[in-house]
Amino acid sequence: MTAWFQTQLGDGLGWFVANLILVLAIALPLMLAVAMIIYGERRFWGAFALRRGPNVVGPFGLLQSFADGLKVALQEIIVPSAANKALFLIAPILTFTVAQILWAVIPFGDKMVLSDINVGLLYILAASSIGVYGVMIAGWSSNSKYPFYSALRAAAQMVSYEVSIGFVLLGVVMFAGSFNLSEIVLAQKGHIFGLVNGFALNPLIFPLSVIFMISAMAETGRAPFDLTEAESELVAGYQTEYSGMAFALYWLGEYANVLLMCALNATLFWGGWLPPIDWAPLYLVPGIIWLFAKIFLGFFIFSWVKATVPRYRYDQVMRLGWKIFLPISLIWIVLISGYLMLTRYSA
Amino acid sequence: MIQAFAFYLFATMLIASAVLVISARNPVHSVLWLILGFFNAAGLMLLLGAEFIAMLLVIVYVGAVAVLFLFVVMMLDIDFAELRAGFVRYLPFGLLLAMVLAVEMIFAVGAWKAGSLEMAQRLVPIPSDVPNIEAIGDLLYTRYLYVFEGAGLVLLVALIGAIVLTHRARGGIRPQNISEQVKRRPQDATRNIDQPVGQGVEL
Numbered sequence: 001m002t003a004w005f006q007t008q009l010g011d012g013l014g015w016f017v018a019n020l021i022l023v024l025a026i027a028l029p030l031m032l033a034v035a036m037i038i039y040g041e042r043r044f045w046g047a048f049a050l051r052r053g054p055n056v057v058g059p060f061g062l063l064q065s066f067a068d069g070l071k072v073a074l075q076e077i078i079v080p081s082a083a084n085k086a087l088f089l090i091a092p093i094l095t096f097t098v099a100q101i102l103w104a105v106i107p108f109g110d111k112m113v114l115s116d117i118n119v120g121l122l123y124i125l126a127a128s129s130i131g132v133y134g135v136m137i138a139g140w141s142s143n144s145k146y147p148f149y150s151a152l153r154a155a156a157q158m159v160s161y162e163v164s165i166g167f168v169l170l171g172v173v174m175f176a177g178s179f180n181l182s183e184i185v186l187a188q189k190g191h192i193f194g195l196v197n198g199f200a201l202n203p204l205i206f207p208l209s210v211i212f213m214i215s216a217m218a219e220t221g222r223a224p225f226d227l228t229e230a231e232s233e234l235v236a237g238y239q240t241e242y243s244g245m246a247f248a249l250y251w252l253g254e255y256a257n258v259l260l261m262c263a264l265n266a267t268l269f270w271g272g273w274l275p276p277i278d279w280a281p282l283y284l285v286p287g288i289i290w291l292f293a294k295i296f297l298g299f300f301i302f303s304w305v306k307a308t309v310p311r312y313r314y315d316q317v318m319r320l321g322w323k324i325f326l327p328i329s330l331i332w333i334v335l336i337s338g339y340l341m342l343t344r345y346s347a
Numbered sequence: 348m349i350q351a352f353a354f355y356l357f358a359t360m361l362i363a364s365a366v367l368v369i370s371a372r373n374p375v376h377s378v379l380w381l382i383l384g385f386f387n388a389a390g391l392m393l394l395l396g397a398e399f400i401a402m403l404l405v406i407v408y409v410g411a412v413a414v415l416f417l418f419v420v421m422m423l424d425i426d427f428a429e430l431r432a433g434f435v436r437y438l439p440f441g442l443l444l445a446m447v448l449a450v451e452m453i454f455a456v457g458a459w460k461a462g463s464l465e466m467a468q469r470l471v472p473i474p475s476d477v478p479n480i481e482a483i484g485d486l487l488y489t490r491y492l493y494v495f496e497g498a499g500l501v502l503l504v505a506l507i508g509a510i511v512l513t514h515r516a517r518g519g520i521r522p523q524n525i526s527e528q529v530k531r532r533p534q535d536a537t538r539n540i541d542q543p544v545g546q547g548v549e550l
Binding site: 012087117118119122123125126127129130132133136137140148151152155156158159162179319 | 348349375379382389398399402403405406409410411414415417418421422478480525
């Protein structure tokens with residue numbers, strides 16, 4: 001598509017227009033997906049709690065998220081008088097933007113990736129490390145006690161779990177031999193006995209995939225690690241002073257981040273856009289459908305955990321990150337590199 | 348054309364945010380400008396084709412170092428007047444430092460320009476066909492292995508030193524022993540008794 005636009009409009013402009021269209025083709029469906037996934041999650045929670053969940057707006061309540069969005073868009077954005085106004089308004093934009101730019105390197109199918117860069121996984125790590133600033137700046141610029149506590153908690157929690165996520169990703173990179181997400185997906189083809197596509201069933205990687213799932217929950221601030229917005233202690237955490245669209249941007253950004261973590265989990269461990277079994281008829285289904293099914297399954301696990309597991313205490317969150325996940329993932333890096341030295345690189 | 352535009356954009360933003368780091372009134376704003384500066388430096392690295400260094404710069408400096416800066420600075424109660432008081436006194440020293448740095452840079456660039464051929468023979472050529480993570484890894488773990496491990500040892504010593512210097516054994520705290528708590532059974536801690544009415548309970 002880029003080539004076609006470049007012949008029509010010239011080199012630079014054609015590239016620009018083509019990429020703009022591709023960016024919109026990812027960002028707009030992503031927002032739609034976020035709206036639907038919020039509805040889906042509320043239905044899940046309803047089912048887990050033997051309630052009905054949202055079922056009034058539209059058929060089966062499908063339009064609930066759009067009704068909520070419309071309501072929020074019509075509300076006033078209140079800026080507290082003691083707040084640092086510029087930073088207060090920049091913070092939600094930052095969170096929302098970071099949640100979107102991360103999707104640039106996710107492969108949706110064979111060659112279906114916006115930016116096929118060599119350092120794709122490092123790009124994910126780099127861009128997601130900016131995410132914490134949205135929360136920290138919000139907490140500080142609100143000039144209020146609860147958001148501030150929440151910001152401090154978020155900073156410590158996200159930095160801690162990024163360490164173990166980094167080590168987990170290293171294990172996958174060692175097996176795949178590349179930082180490029182498309183190549184990581186292709187490396188999983190027939191990984192288990194030439195039959196199953198996906199790293200997760202490999203006994204050396206399975207523990208890492210579990211650690212990744214739990215760390216992803218902590219990294220996105222989801223239950224049972226939602227200490228940053230623990231309503232019994234901190235009202236609504238860093239979002240306390242926000243209203244209207246500024247609040248909605250946090251909401252959208254959070255769910256886009258959760259979806260991204262599920263997409264990453266699917267791409268790194270569950271074989272991305274490959275079908276689960278390496279069998280020719282299964283390749284007739286488009287890869288993007290397999291990827292979406294895997295993302296949805298991951299998201300279902302996320303909401304299952306959120307609906308059933310009680311919240312951790314803060315010192316327990318820190319203990320889990322530093323004293324359990326970090327040593328395990330470090331030992332696993334040594335194990336994996338030893339195994340690969342013996343099998344793949346022994347010659 | 349677009350590369351030149353990007354270079355001047357990143358470079359101007361970098362210098363502007365660096366100036367704002369030292370001139371901002373509020374230390375939290377200073378840290379945020381510093382973060383913007385890191386970003387633009389990473390952009391410059393990308394333009395040079397060093398994508399690995401660019402990503403590392405963002406991961407390490409923006410993702411870890413600046414978060415800790417911000418963490419500490421947010422919690423400090425800083426007296427701005429006192430902070431500005433030393434400005435004139437330290438100005439000559441700062442200027443001296445800046446001049447030393449500038450002269451060193453001029454020397455380095457001059458030496459590079461003068462003896463670029465000799466320099467190029469001593470350095471390892473940049474391979475264009477492999478990603479630069481692989482290129483760096485190939486060099487780091489073969490030719491420069493001992494230097495690399497030496498650097499690792501220095502970091503380890505610094506790590507242990509930081510812990511030794513800041514750790515103090517506090518008395519009077521009761522840390523939780525999780526495994527002990529998990530091992531504890533109801534029969535260790537409670538007992539069931541069937542006491543007749545009106546006789547009281549032995550404690």
